[in-house]
Amino acid sequence: xxxxxxxxxARGDFNNAIRLTERGLALSRDRHLPQLSPEVADQLGxxxxxxxxxxxxxxxxxxxxTAMEAMAMVQWRTPLIAHLGETYLLASxxxxxxxxxxxxxxxxxxxxxxGSEAWTRRLLxxxxxxxxxxDVATAEAHYGAAMALAAELGMRPLVxxxxxxxxxxxxRTGDEVKAEEHLRAATIMYRELDMGFWLAQAExxx
Numbered sequence: 239x240x241x242x243x244x245x246x247x248a249r250g251d252f253n254n255a256i257r258l259t260e261r262g263l264a265l266s267r268d269r270h271l272p273q274l275s276p277e278v279a280d281q282l283g284x285x286x287x288x289x290x291x292x293x294x295x296x297x298x299x300x301x302x303x304t305a306m307e308a309m310a311m312v313q314w315r316t317p318l319i320a321h322l323g324e325t326y327l328l329a330s331x332x333x334x335x336x337x338x339x340x341x342x343x344x345x346x347x348x349x350x351x352x353g354s355e356a357w358t359r360r361l362l363x364x365x366x367x368x369x370x371x372x373d374v375a376t377a378e379a380h381y382g383a384a385m386a387l388a389a390e391l392g393m394r395p396l397v398x399x400x401x402x403x404x405x406x407x408x409x410r411t412g413d414e415v416k417a418e419e420h421l422r423a424a425t426i427m428y429r430e431l432d433m434g435f436w437l438a439q440a441e442x443x444x
Contacts, residue, residue, distance in 0.1 A: 244281065248395055250435020252289040259285060276305040277314050284321040292329050299325055316346045316354035323361050327368060336365050353391055359384035360400055367407040377407050395436075398427035402440050409443060418444070 246255035259282040266275040279302040286295030299322040306315045319342035326335035339361045346355035363380035366373040381400045388396035405421035408414070421444045428437035 247281070247285055247288075248431075249433050252285055252435070256282065256285050256289065272305075273309060273311065276302040276309075276311065276318075279305075280314070280318040280321055284325065287321075287325040287328055292325065296322075296325050296329060316342060316349065316351045317357065319345065320354060320357040320361050323358075324364065327361070327364060332365055332368050335361070339365060352387055353393065356384045356387035356391065356393060356396055359387065360396060360403065363400065363403050367403065367410070372407050372410060374407060374411055378404070381407075394427060395431060395433065398424050398431065398433070398436065401427065402436065402443070405440070405443055 242258055244255070246252075246258065259278060263275065263278040263282050266278050279298050283295040283298030283302060286292070286298065288295075299318065303315065303318055303322055305311075306318060319338055323335045323338040323342060326332070326338065339358055342358045343355065343362070346352070346358055359380045363377045363384060366377035366380060381404050385397050385400040388394075388400065401420045401424035405417050405419075405424060408417035408420065421440055424440040425437060425444060428434075428440055
């Protein structure tokens, strides 16, 4: 159920993803699975955040992180840190997002969690481009590192997200040639991957 929810989530079908993940969280709690519940809560909290339900997503993610830290669940903590950091950014709390992302990057590199490192690098790119005056050089460096890792690991959705992020940065700073290049790449990849929600975002920016 959790795996199917992730498939729907990757495509941006949040209604079905949330429905399945809510059921998964209820089952894990009913059956007293303390190590599984925080993992499912992480997924559900992130889905809430991406679908605009920040008031529900943020406390669920914070609760999941507290539980994972109490049980020393390092393997699952690194993706959760990236999810929580992105949620802080969505909630217009960039300082907390940056602090958490820095902590997450250190942890992923210490533990060799390269997939989570790629997601954390992308988050750092998002943070650098969040302000009214984006730090283009920092954003480029982090998005570039995230894309290189993601390409090596076969994480095509993440590559597409990085193209979208770079396209937005260049569009905001007036570099239309680079903006068009990255937005076109994101659009092609999202279409190939059947990621309709994200495709719509890329097409809106193009």
